[in-house]
Amino acid sequence: MDTVLRRKKAGAAQLYLDPRTKLLLCITVSMVMFAMDSVGIFKYIIPFIVVVPLIFVAIVKSPLIALWYGSMYVIAMIVPPLLVPYFPIAINVLFTGVIVTMTKIIPGMSMFIFLISTTSVAEFIAAMEKMKVPKVFIVPVSVMFRFFPTIIEEYGSIRDAMSLREVGSLRKPIQMLEYRMVPLLVSITSIGNDLSISALTRGLDAPCKRTNMCSIGFHIQDYIAIIVSVSILVLMAVALIWGI
């Protein structure tokens, strides 16, 4: 079964970076996209921040996804200004305005795809333990990543079963909700019970410190990425306080 996070450690072909570096890159991208306008020096930095995650996604995942995100970005840049004069204000706010805001989300999304498609569960846990994240967060987050593919798989089978029996079409939304959500919850709950018993057997609840097979650490490429993102963050702080 596929997991959202990778099973194995990312090799050189997958652009090996420490998970902490990837997290920093994600946060940098989303912070800059949200807080900054493309004025002053950020006129040059923002295109850089848009393009780099797409290149990462193209290398790691597939060029098609990168192309899809890239073209969505370009459409969201170009189309709204052409549409605005022809619509009343209400539609402009709720439709074209939203498309414009897409331009801010797409880079962060593609960076997140890069994060989850190059990090294995064990690496992620190791990184969180190194960052001194308390256990009450580590366990839910790793269980959550473990469960996304399960939910998608189960939901697909339930949807097929329900459409075979012609239960709950779009015309009866309440029925659709009930007859899809309840079976999904029942199966997820029983899978969850099995999983928690197996995790408890393997000593998840033990009060002592966990050991981890996965060695993570910073390499030269991590330092380059950290220097770039920290300098962008510093530039952002400077620009927010004094303005460049």
Added chain:
Amino acid sequence: MSSVAKESNKLNGKDLMNIGIFTAIFLFVEIIVACVLGVFPMGFLLISIAEALILSIPMMLYYSRIKKFGMLLIMTIVNGIIMIVTGMGVDALRIGVFIGLLAELVLRWGKYQSASKSIISYAVFSEIAVTNYVHWLYASEEWLAGQTTTYGTDFVEGVSGSFAKGWVFPVVVVVTFVAGILGGLLGKKVLKKHFEKGGLL
């Protein structure tokens, strides 16, 4: 005696697993709803309301398992961190923590057993989805004002003029709360119909 009580109040492995499972369901539904409704004009503002109704069934099941302090709070914090990392801004964490705490306190007020308190708590909790609008409704105005060079003045006037309408946001908050209460009632009913009879609770 006191040490036993203290021990039972701490979250154990099973609780943490439950948090993980239900956070995964929560985010899954959130993303599906946002993707489906977000593409329609006007659908954007309905996201939080639809989420409050759809999430009611899993959340009511989750509420039936909450017996200790902190389970909702951890869920909102994890949700907030995921929102930051995926680029939805910091509001989901900054405001979400207070919403989670408030929902937790309402639930504690009912001693984690009262049905009506858990419905109110769910209605408070469903405001989490609204936090994603905070940036879009208010800060976008400033951002759009800075976009004059890229998009031209026509566009900025068309959009920012209406983002500034003050009544939109409170209406969304109130309607989401009402939808949360309705959803809570629906969730309780479905829970009674399917889960209690099936012996899954």
